Amino acid sequence: MSQTSFPGYVSPGRIEVITGPMFSGKSEELIRRLKRAEIAKRKVMCFKPDLDARYHRTAIASHSAQTLNAHTVANVGELRAVLFPLLDTFEVIGVDEAQFFDPSLVALSLELMHLGKRVILAGLDTTFAGEPFPPVPELMAVADEVVKLSAVCMQCGAPAVHTQRLGASQALVVVGAAGLYEARCRACFKPYLDEHASEQLEMQGLVIGR
């Protein structure tokens, strides 16, 4: 008797992570995969955090205007509350802007995978400071497949792996403000040389100089 013929046995699903800087087409790739699953007659459910008010509040949208209906949820607990009563109905679960969810998204993704679901998550791998952006690095570690996309450097045209913050905000999460961020290559990325930070550096220099 093979393992898969045991009553109640569910063969594992898979976890796919789509990552990279802003403007690298992560949402577009997520939408592409979810639409392909729908064409294959799979039931798809998609989630996004409610702090993203860039476009439609109930759809995920890429910068290139592709959209797909999505449930807007405040956190992983709410995602779970919406998803689990309907879990038998859906085979593919999409999550956009995964970096804005708390670390329990990792355990939830593993749980869904063990229940046989295909989980596809898109999110930023690094912050504007160039540091790992939880929980995406952890999701990458437990994934079956990781796709790391690059954008195009807005300074020189080279492949870009970084998100450059242009404004003075120190907030980790600044959403949807066109013109506040641009993609940069490693050579052009200047995480600490924005207006606000450079003032701080100058002040520190004065103190040290005395």
Ligand SMILES: [Zn+2]
């Ligand atoms: Zn560059």
